[in-house]
């Protein structure tokens with residue numbers, strides 16, 4: 001692969017599994033030094049396994065424990081990255097969780113936990129990244145932009161999702177936070193965009209693909225008739241992080257096998 005992200009430093013949150021792990025590997029293949037973030041001690045081994053795979057492929061990566069919903073943790077993650085590598089060029093705000101419940105039964109804890117990680121975590125990480133991008137400015141030996149932020153949103157920033165009100169609200173919030181920041185900082189040559197995955201085969205949605213019946217029901221929602229893989233998202237992240245997308249600001253890039261094409265209307269209406 002062409003090293004389009006050579007000499008750039010990328011923080012990927014929630015990178016010890018699933019999409020984050022895939023994105024970390026793709027960015028490293030493209031030449032970036034990757035900070036593989038994980039939230040708690042129990043995820044350390046998984047983060048180290050992602051790093052081992054990157055290093056085995058000739059890439060560079062280190063791990064960093066940080067709960068993205070905690071301000072002090074996030075500030076520490078950015079400070080230690082800058083101390084170690086000089087700066088941060090790319091932030092992928094990927095960490096996200098689901099705590100599903102019927103709305104009338106949803107607890108405030110379930111609401112706060114999901115909003116705290118998915119949306120407040122985005123706010124905290126993006127704020128530190130923007131501060132660093134503004135401090136450093138453009139380094140034209142690395143990129144035309146002063147910095148790039150990629151938010152892992154979801155098709156559920158536009159598709160309502162019964163039984164997942166907290167998750168859908170967090171992703172809808174990500175959409176306008178991303179667009180607002182993109183509008184606010186484009187003149188500083190900071191590019192901020194989202195990727196909206198459809199159904200990607202990861203631990204977060206295991207029940208949707210781990211039996212033939214569940215997978216077959218899922219595929220009725222996907223015109224392209226396959227479940228997505230983390231590398232589908234990794235490829236999109238490399239493009240959004242590289243100068244190939246230099247004129248792309250504030251978009252939601254749907255990588256979903258057509259899930260947002262209203263597949264129910266294929267034979268009706």
Ligand code: NAD
Nearest residue numbers: 014017018019039067068094095096154197199200202204
């Ligand atoms: P996943 O469960 O494998 O990944 C989520 C990651 O977030 C985990 O590595 C977890 O350790 C980390 N995390 C959780 N709390 C954290 C915290 N407080 N601080 C830091 N990290 C934390 O699932 P995934 O599918 O890879 O999800 C990654 C992102 O993609 C999420 O934002 C999710 O909403 C989004 N997404 C996934 C799909 C899909 O089909 N898999 C679809 C749309 C969007």
